[in-house]
């Protein structure tokens with residue numbers, strides 16, 4: 001305090017100030033912040049958004065309980081997704097300005113001109129891989145990931161020679177030695193490159209979309225040139241192929257991703273080679289002939305709705321095996337190449353135009369899983385909108401049965417002639433009588449502008465795998481055995497032919513068989529399934545299936561590009 005000032009005034013002012021509550025609060029706050037700063041709180045994880053996406057993906061397959069639905073609803077909210085995205089940005093310290101170009105020296109005419117590229121450092125990977133050129137020994141850019149940082153800056157191209165990184169000469173350096181150099185720099189990264197002769201890549205095949213037929217986890221793939229550059233995906237995901245330049249590693253992004261940054265995926269060639277080398281016999285078995293077995297295809301008329309065609313009359317059952325030659329085999333040339341089973345199926349977006357027939361809804365699943373029940377519920381929910389095909393039979397017409405409504409009653413001779421002319425999707429024999437569903441009976445339902453519900457053995461799906469039917473193949477899968485026991489306590493299934501009564505309750509062996517058959521079907525025919533639904537709680541599953549079919553009718557969906 002200056003001596004000429006009024007010391008009393010000053011000291012009372014100082015005393016007031018030091019005693020003030022607000023100052024004390026400020027000091028406490030300061031101390032807290034200091035403590036907080038020294039503790040350096042670390043995020044539990046940096047990829048909450050990705051984790052939420054994965055959780056949603058896994059829950060999507062379940063779609064059963066209300067808690068799951070609620071969680072899916074919460075996670076799909078834009079606010080929650082934004083919140084997770086912000087969390088990740090903070091966790092990754094990713095709040096630097098993005099990629100402004102600070103300096104560039106690009107005298108394009110001079111072949112050996114050195115280009116200086118400066119980029120702001122961020123947590124985002126550079127999006128380029130580097131290799132040593134065998135002939136010159138120089139470090140060159142091997143690959144620029146589409147949509148990545150380097151690609152967006154647009155000044156680093158495949159084939160460019162790296163001369164310096166942050167002032168460090170790259171001569172005699174190994175590709176992996178660049179990483180610590182990049183890590184050391186604080187904010188900006190400077191590259192000195194000699195532009196390669198290859199120049200900028202033209203985007204190729206940007207409109208190629210494929211459905212993945214396998215799960216891929218780059219971190220488990222020892223062959224991928226750079227694990228961080230890999231794109232993780234699951235069977236059924238639709239991918240956009242952004243580059244097929246490299247025969248072994250394609251670049252792709254997941255269509256459903258909010259941030260469609262390109263990643264490396266195994267090329268079709270590589271994946272198919274891998275699968276063939278791994279287990280050739282499992283994938284390329286010859287198709288099994290349809291086993292036919294029958295319990296009479298009795299119909300039930302409920303509230304005046306004719307349910308003919310609801311119950312399969314030629315149901316495959318392991319207990320009553322009687323094999324019969326199926327009239328049509330998978331025609332290799334007619335489908336999207338059997339080799340695509342193990343890799344990618346090319347798909348295109350499809351939206352049904354007004355007046356066009358609906359996609360044929362094919363339900364596939366092991367016997368007893370609930371195909372008939374789901375079809376019945378759908379049919380009852382909207383008989384004007386859903387329909388089932390009327391089957392053919394050679395058995396006698398019964399009282400109250402109407403020809404062409406309950407069955408098409410035809411002679412044995414006519415039936416056998418139809419078999420020879422490949423008119424049936426499936427047929428079987430029981431008690432010396434034929435039963436079958438014809439292609440024409442399906443066409444008739446579609447021509448009435450109804451959604452045709454059909455359940456078939458997976459073998460028969462291939463027959464309907466055409467542009468004409470555009471089948472939406474839904475696999476109805478049993479839940480885990482404990483849940484089967486619980487949910488099917490009161491259910492009844494068709495009995496074997498040896499048993500006196502036509503139906504009986506489920507036994508433990510039925511559950512085991514159902515689960516095993518489902519697994520076999522999924523292994524062998526999984527590539528045909530567009531949707532997998534676990535038949536757990538019937539009401540929830542029905543609602544989910546109904547919603548799924550509504551979505552299918554209205555929204556754009558992905559269908560194979562090559563349907564015969």
Ligand SMILES: Nc1ncnc2c1ncn2[C@@H]1O[C@H](COP(=O)(O)OP(=O)(O)OP(=O)(O)O)[C@@H](O)[C@H]1O
Nearest residue numbers: 367368369370371372373487491492535536537538
């Ligand atoms: N989610 C479920 N919960 C409880 N019971 C179910 C469920 N789904 C189906 N059921 C019952 O299981 C029994 C068998 O179902 P359903 O007849 O639909 O099987 P399916 O797949 O058509 O097999 P199949 O053609 O051999 O009869 C029926 O009594 C049905 O009501």
